[in-house]
Structures are given as structure tokens and as C-alpha cells.
Amino acid sequence: MAFYRPVSDSLFSQQVLEAWQAAASAQGLRWDQSETFAAAAVQPDLRLALISAEAAAPGLDLAQVAAAAPQTHFVVFGAADLQPAQNLTVVHPPAVDQQGFLAGVIAAMLTADWRVGVLSVSDTPAGRAARSAFLNGAAYFCGLCNPFYGPIVDYPVYVELPAASSSAEWQAAAGQLIAQSVKTIYLPPNVNDAGLLTYLADNGVAVITGYAPPAQPGKNHLVSILPDEQALLALPASILGGQAGSQVDLPLTLANVGEKFGLGRQRLAQQTLDDLQAGFIDTGVDPATGEKR
Numbered sequence: 001m002a003f004y005r006p007v008s009d010s011l012f013s014q015q016v017l018e019a020w021q022a023a024a025s026a027q028g029l030r031w032d033q034s035e036t037f038a039a040a041a042v043q044p045d046l047r048l049a050l051i052s053a054e055a056a057a058p059g060l061d062l063a064q065v066a067a068a069a070p071q072t073h074f075v076v077f078g079a080a081d082l083q084p085a086q087n088l089t090v091v092h093p094p095a096v097d098q099q100g101f102l103a104g105v106i107a108a109m110l111t112a113d114w115r116v117g118v119l120s121v122s123d124t125p126a127g128r129a130a131r132s133a134f135l136n137g138a139a140y141f142c143g144l145c146n147p148f149y150g151p152i153v154d155y156p157v158y159v160e161l162p163a164a165s166s167s168a169e170w171q172a173a174a175g176q177l178i179a180q181s182v183k184t185i186y187l188p189p190n191v192n193d194a195g196l197l198t199y200l201a202d203n204g205v206a207v208i209t210g211y212a213p214p215a216q217p218g219k220n221h222l223v224s225i226l227p228d229e230q231a232l233l234a235l236p237a238s239i240l241g242g243q244a245g246s247q248v249d250l251p252l253t254l255a256n257v258g259e260k261f262g263l264g265r266q267r268l269a270q271q272t273l274d275d276l277q278a279g280f281i282d283t284g285v286d287p288a289t290g291e292k293r
Helices: 014-026 062-067 096-110 125-142 167-179 194-202 229-240 263-278
Strands: 002-004 032-034 048-052 073-077 088-092 116-121 157-161 184-187 206-209 221-227 247-249 252-255
Touching (some): 014 229, 062 073, 073 229, 096 116, 116 125, 116 167, 167 194, 184 194, 194 206, 221 229, 252 263
Parallel strands (some): 002 048, 073 088, 116 157, 184 206
Antiparallel strands (some): 221 252
């Protein structure tokens, strides 16, 4: 079994990785990991390949690779246009705009005077979609979001940087939000930096993450909005058990809930999530560009 994903891919928690490794061991398979995938990696003895779409070589046709290697079952994560086949399972992560929208709703719900913001990636559609959706979600909950006392800022606010920015640059960006009296910040899946988390904790800023936090989140951690791990955990047994290729759409779930996120507000957030995933709420974001419609 081989697993290909870039370091930046935060879809897989340690628990999910361990479940895949255990399933491989139970089948007598060797477990290997790599950050990139090319067609040359497919050898006759490769039984199962897990591939993040971000790890695939540029221009590589994964459907063609799978068709040429019927002895291998391919599980591809995050390839929007790929169709399943007999030996090809396609896993679609939750929409990043729905994740950001819900984060905006929860941030506004839990923060006095609507003082909320988001740090986002500027040079990818997913990064811009996280930012746009967060702003729409916060406004969905609080309306005009006018603070009652100074400083008077037009919340929600954001700062965005290129994906390749350093930890120090992300901390400086967070400092810009803190200077605007932001009390809660959303960190989307592609803004995953340990130094940034420490910086926000040291400054008393509440945090919502689009990825799993460290094993023991600080008191400033409100909640993580993640792909439902139960769906990911069920995949190894079904695929290694011989299930034919299919499409798996991962739902979102609330995880790592902090003590400041009470049960009543959790129920309200869950209802909003259910309505988002049922199509009753539109995030107002163009997924192709990541900008507001």
C-alpha cells in the first residue's frame, strides 16, 4: 500500500492514517508514504495506492493511469473532475466554502461585539473561497456586525498571504487582525502552522480551525470543522475487502469542541451545517475563483 500526499494536505488526521496502516498490516501489505505521485510509481506488486490530487504530477491523467494498472486499486482524494471506475475510488472532501461559511457563523455566534476575522491564502481559489465564505457566514449571523464600542471596525475582517508564506509572516498577519481588536480568528485548512497557533494562544485570541489541532488544544480553541472521520475510517475495510470503485462524498462535522462552545449553540451550528449540506443555504461564493458572487 502506498500513500501519496504533500505535507500541506491536512485532510488526514493521525487517527485516520493509523487506521489505513492497520488495515494494510492486517492484509500483509507494506505501508509506504511519499509527497509526490508519478505513473512510474505503479509497479505490478502495488495493490493499493492512496493519492491526494495535490500530490499527482502536473498534467497526469489519473483515470488513464488506473486503466493501465487493473491490478491496483486507486483511491484519489480531491480530484473534482475524476470519475470512479472498477479499480478507482474517488473521494470528494467537503466544499471549502461551506467549511468557511460555518466558521464565520460560529465565530460571530461566540464572539462579543462581532470582532471576528480570518487568515487566508491569497493565491489559490480554495484559499480565497475560505475567506469569502467566512465573511459571508459571519454576516449571515450578525447582519451589519456593527460593534457597540470602540474601536469601530467594519467586521468581519481578513488578512491574506501567499501559500508559501513563512510562520513569521503568518504571525505578523495575525498581529494585524489583533490590532483591529479581533477576538476570534478562523484558520482554514491551508493555514496550518504550529507557530501561528502558539502566537494566537499567547495573545488570548480564540481560534476556529479547518484542520485537527494538536493533541491537546489550548483553552482558546473553540472548535474544528473537519471532514467526518467516520467516513474516512470506514474506507480501508471496504476497499481492501474488495468493494468496487465508487464516489465518496465526505460530510463535515464539528470536532474538538472547546468548553466555551455550549450545547445550545452547538445545536444551532449543527442545524446551520445540515442546511448548508442539504443545499438550503448558499454560501454566496464562486468556487472557480473563490470570490463572492
